[in-house]
Amino acid sequence: MGDLQPGTNWYIRTDQKYLQPKSTQQFADHNQQYVHQKLTKPRVDDHYEFMLEEIVQEVRAGRTNGPFRQPPSWPTTTIAPPGYDLTLLPLPRTEPKVAMAFSIKQTGSDGKDKIRRGEDWRRSGHNSTCIMHDQPFHHTPDHFASLVIQTHQTHPTADMHVWGHDHDGAYRQLPLDNPENAYVLLHTPQGPTLWSHNVLLFGSSASVWGYNRFGDAMVSVSRLFGKVGRAPLKAIYARAHGEVDRAWFFQGRLPKEILLQFSSNTAFVYLLEAWVALLAPLVFEPLLGDFYIQCCDNEAARHAIIK
Template identity: 55%
Template sequence: MVQPRPTWTPKGTEKGGKGKGKKGKFGKALRRISDNVLLTMAWETNTACADFTHERFGSIQMGDDVADIDIDQIVTYIDQQLGQQQFIVLITAGPPCPDFSRMKKSPKGADGDSGWMFKHMIDVEYNLRLRFQGKPFETVIENVVPHPSLRDHLLEMTEPLCVQPIVLDASDGGLAHRKRLWWTSIDWQDVENKLARNTPWSTSWKTDDDWPRLHNPVAVDLQAPLQRKGFSLPACLQQGNKLFHCLTTPSKERTGRPTSPANRSRQMSPSTTQRWQDDHHRYPPWQYEEQFLVQWPDGTSSTAPTELREQLQGLPVGYTEKLAGGDNTQRDVALGNAWHLPTAIWIIFLVLLGTADATIPRSPHESALDKVVNLWTATRVPFRATASTRHVLYRELSDGFPLMGKLTPGVNWHVRQANRVDEHWEFMLDEILAEVKLGRMNGPFKASSWWPKPAVATSHPGADVLLDLPRDDPFIAMAFSIEQTGSDGKTKIRRGEDWRRSGHNATCIMHDQPFHHTAAHFVFLGLTFLERSRATSLRVWGHDHDGAYRQLPLHDPRQAYVLLLTPFGRTLWSHNVLLLGSAASVWSYNRFGDVLVACSRTLVLSPALHYVDDYGSMEDEVSAESSFRAFEDYDGSHLPKRNIEYRVS
């Protein structure tokens, strides 16, 4: 827990899990961007790491293992310690990763020896969130980028977090690889706006193996120059054009570790193999390649010593020297499990930045310059501007900033791109024209009087004349295409509307979230039927609600205009029904779906379940067919038949 500040206010509850050393790295990251931590609570199975973090950060060891976590105990303890103080609950977790690792041929995921801990951590986070309703509550969970076979499994398992994971890699610091997945409660639009207003940084995204990857712009500045403590740096770091391997933990077994499937395809020289064998297989064999070894004055070589591992993780030399009485093996275990400090600082900074305006009102006497200085000082990252840029900024701070004409370029800003016509504009236009014919949409409309350019009509009959706008101040969002892979494996295009950037979604106030039936509910339903007769075969059936949102009316069409850019100009349309892209559509349709399944159970005795617009059930073979048909007849909302059925013994 952290005491509020006038700028932004981090406060946190900290959870380490079974990942040895991770809670210590989180504590250091938090204190690099905030010195007003009120209370740190930790769970750690490694006694040496627990003692180390308590000595470093004063963390309260609540238990040896989060498997035995007591939610009531946590809430009671926080109430006793903090009383009525304002605070933000910050949950951090690094669940064990071996059962998700790409280093294994067939990792078992949540069914593995330690993989179940990930699911347990999600349950803990959910229960704590419920207990702290009304308090700012933030989450940061980290794990490895999973084995490709576990991608869908991991996404489904983490669905209760209601966030999509992103990739961050320590390689942004220019020294070592450490690619990890992060689940956070960050509202990216809000944080991007705050970064633009208050800092010299921005978010930069790309795709990495189909995962969204966020660039860390502060990693290089937070990474201190490497120090040589009696050894020469590995060749890969001396060359400057290669990165060091991702740090791993030494083997727990005296016999070392076997060659993993990921290593068998990697060609190793005889000398590399010999060094690996001589060191009793303590690390994966490729870590013994010449390029990764340090050289000692006596002419010998070795894998990276603890002092180099500390620096590659962004820590100062000797930071862990008091851990386990200075035992280097224990220190290397902690460092191999730890978060990369510059990465942790960046992600924690973004999480806490998102809480800035929500925590306490800003002081009316705090200037914009004060905000910037406070934020820069907090992360200790210099603002690298040229002399000419500093001169222009100084002049504008003294004389004032222009509001019209050519504006001064920013430092390292991306070049602004004009609005581009979507490559699937024709598909989207045809879809809109079809909606107009069905009465679900209206248009095309003339542009508002304040538009710099006029809107255009189309060449299609019935949409070739511009209609007058009912009002001159419609709320407008941009149309964009969404490419998806259908159940047939073919690419399909959908039209979405960017209600996030338009600001529509930000106006919605929701105090709950839709409830969705998952595979677990289907299994429970099937087991219920089996309790009546173990000899009965089960059958699964399903319906997909065609154009689900488009079946329901909206209240005020003025709130739902859409702008579609075409090669011949801008076209303006309005909706009469719910649309894809609106948060309110999700909430509204799910309420409708809840009623639909509730009525199906009472009116036609069909035990239907639903996940948004997908409806289905698992029943005994005797009743499944009639239930499927009864739900189809009862609904009458243009549900296409999709009888997905298979027998379950």
């Protein structure tokens, strides 16, 4: 929810889809109407047993909480699903923000049917609370076809293999910042069940952005620790001129213990300039090559680094 931080070097969106978010009150009103409709016209999914079993396993793994009692405004009561040795828990919030669980039928790589649990964070109104100015970069089949063609032209006799991989659980590996806005409703023949998430959730736009930014960070870290020291870097401290066709940026935090040693204004500026000058070439080393120009407009930091 809210303004999501842009990713590094992602494509800038050209539409207005995520630039007119609902206000907090608009979202609350919309979600209340959405949930009321789902409760007054319940439909038990054909694969509710599979989804219920998955949710219970996530509760035991600490990824999900519940089952919870219904809030006072609901027209029906929730239940603890029978057969799982679970009891109804008091609801931490009087008006939870809820999305409906539903099954998704897919065909696996083995040609067999595969059932997955989805949650409708779009119709629930959750996705309409986000502000996003860019979108994650994803490779398409065209990218891989182009790679094969280029590889074949360069190495016409080489054997080429294509494979795929999938991160098990993907978003479910990362923690959720605010669980109070991430409740899920699952209908069963015995009655509705209410749960909440502790980790990122499928179907949420914010999960896509968060997971991809985490992936970018992991790739950068692997490059940093895998390639630093591969070749000596020749640093020239000067002001760069001319145009560039692409720019990168990063941000981070220093531990409090280090900052306390540079608490004066002058010392802090000195530390900041020196830290960035050292960290930037390490992070972007795979992109820089053996020669690069770096700006450093703090004389004390510049002399310290050169020394």
